[in-house]
Amino acid sequence: MNRVLVCGAGGFIGSHLVTFLKNEGYYVRGVDLKYPEFSESTADEFIIGDLRDPVLVASLLEDHIDEVYQLAADMGGAGYLFTGDNDADVMHNSAMINLNLLHASVKAGVKTIFYSSSACIYPEYNQLDPNNPNCAEDSAYPAEPDSEYGWEKLFSERLYASFMRNHGIDVKVARFHNVFGPEGTYDGGKEKVPAALARKVVQAKNLDEIEVWGDGEQTRSFLYIDDCIDAIYKLVKSDFNGPVNIGSEFLISINDLAKLYINISGKSLKIKHIEGPQGVRGRTSDNKLIFEKLSWEPQLTLEEGLTKTYNWIVEQVNVNQNESLLVSS
Ligand code: NAD
DSSP, X not given: OOEEEEETTTSHHHHHHHHHHHHTTOEEEEEESSOOSSSOOOOSEEEEOOTTOHHHHXXXXXXXXXXXXXXXXXXXXXXXXXXXXXXXXHHHHHHHHXXXXXXXXXXXXXXXXXXXXXXXXXXXXXXXXTTSOOOOGGGOOXXXXXXXXXXXXXXXXXXXXXXXXXXXXXXXXXXXOOEEOTTSOOSSSOOOHHHHHHHHHHHOOTTOEEEEETTSOOEEOOEEHHHHHHHHHHHHHSSOOOOEXXXXXXXXEHHHHHHHHHHHHTOOOEEEEEOOOOOSSBOOOOOHHHHHHHOOOOOSOHHHHHHHHHHHHHHHHHHHHHHHHHHHO
């Protein structure tokens, strides 16, 4: 039985990946600072630990691990990454994790390591036109990410590539574009736009206003979690190393995303624009390379994915409301 380590196994994508790998028959060791927030982990072992600690990282790989899936990072949505307030933590913490993991993986003889980079590495100058952004893999240089989060990801991509070159470890690098779905953070400040908007719509009463940061004309594309997991696994099982985009090419403005949620809810709601961090003006995945190398493309439509996410957030909000009713009664 192949043995794998999933780093960031308590996070959104990591916890879904653990479940997928268990279903595929792997022995899964998960590690994170915390357990998954919304359901029990299905990992064979779940270690609560800090990947900035090199001693812990070495111990995780001591007894033979074939593959490492590296999803741990200090990250959040625009409210966390684009205000500048968390830059030192974001760069320091994530770089430490990647430095430790690569060093220990080579030492322990790990065959393959998957690294989750981000669309945030792409240069801002190619993402000024909301209707025509360029995020083809070969457009990454000359580099000009619009956040320190993007710069750290780019540094780490290069770190992984140099370890493959100099130490022979098989490295797979994916650049995720806005992955969303059930069991992702939806409040507290680290939530990303598809979860934040769903929560606002769920909590609004009929005829209320919901708030959108900026003018809402900024564009993005969104990938449902199951499609993301499928692409990660195809990449790891292929002989292609990347970096490669894992995302959707369906470009939509944040206003239109909010309208889709409003339609799903059946409520009549208005959008109110307020000041807030927005990131680049336009961004979408370019899937030519992943289709050519892995014959992969997303299977779910945006509306199908949003409906599943909306329904899950309805359940969460109801549970929380019932709990607060119980406490106050
Ligand atoms: P997430 O925040 O839900 O998961 C990351 C996990 O890493 C968290 O559970 C966190 O506790 C853990 N972690 C952070 N620091 C740690 C440390 N020092 N030691 C141990 N664990 C630590 O994020 P996610 O959405 O699941 O993203 C997974 C990866 O994909 C991240 O590397 C992220 O940068 C990348 N990514 C995600 C998206 C997206 O849309 N979700 C887009 C681009 C890139």
